[in-house]
Amino acid sequence: MLYPHERSLVEEMKNRPFALIGVNSDDLDRAQAAVRKNEINWRSFQNKPQGRETSISDDWLLYTWPTIVVLDADFKVRYRGSDCDDATAVARQLVSELDGKPVVVESQ
């Protein structure tokens, strides 16, 4: 599970030009329960909420789960894949380019 990593990423990026958004594949009850249980502190959509004709993952042509997509400030794809470390590195670099603060390097 990526929750601890994502929670710390949200914390690390507080007050910086960054947002973490989830797209959840479960039904609404299960998704809401998961948010509470795992103390998820970022906004999430349902992948296919009631009334929506197509799922977000279909619209985005994503066929594997979990997948992470990183968009830059111009809404362009800069990372697409399932490696959380690679996605985080790309996001940190982009945020650093935006606000001029140095890239955070995690201690090993």
Next chain:
Amino acid sequence: MKAKSITTFLLTLVFTQLATAQVEESPGQKYQNLIAQVEVANQAWKARLAELREKERNGGPAVPVDAFQSPLIPFVAQFNTAAKNYAGTPDAIPFLTWLAQNALPMVGDQRKAAKDAVRTLVTTHRKSLRLEQLEWMIGRLDYFYDEKEALEVGLLLEQESPSAKVRAYATFSRVGATINKAPVDSDEFRTAKSEILKVLEGVEIKDLASSVKTRIKMRENFSLGMSPPDIVGIDLDEVEFALSDYKGKVLFIDFWGDW
């Protein structure tokens, strides 16, 4: 004594003729006989596996690993021998096709026999309609040859196969890597796309067509540097918002589930 000798002679004659008939089994009969034996072995294997699984469900020992072993393995050598006996003639084609379709997931000599069978089919028998049964194998000739050879063999199939399906798979084998890797704004990509879509228009291969079209759509619409469609709706707290509201920030979007 004389009558006994005649009987012995006649019996010998009958057995000799039966033996001769056995030797002279036609290629078609040989193939049908082997297929019938395969079917019997397959049914026996399935029945045994079902029985072992039932015992396991009822608290018996776990199904042993060897019970999952394909019952087709012992037949590979027989199909291979028959293919060799009829080598270079159309009679070899059914045996080679069986090897290609059945022995490729195996290992060692069986897998080698399957790969050799595919190579023989797409070269020696490239004008046979039976090659249609190879499907993805023709679409991935790089799996059986090095890059240069795959291109040469594929081009011959595109030029000489009487089957539109085989030609389409061969075209895919040639342009597939370009569709998958070349920059979408390059002439190389545009040419490959136009070629494969044109070929697929004239032939009914649903799986290949949908896979190629999805791949092209994905590459053209969602490659690095492109903008995905906006997400608009309500979040899990039932608050309305649009992903594009976050423009100006770096977005880390996690497609997740509570699995």
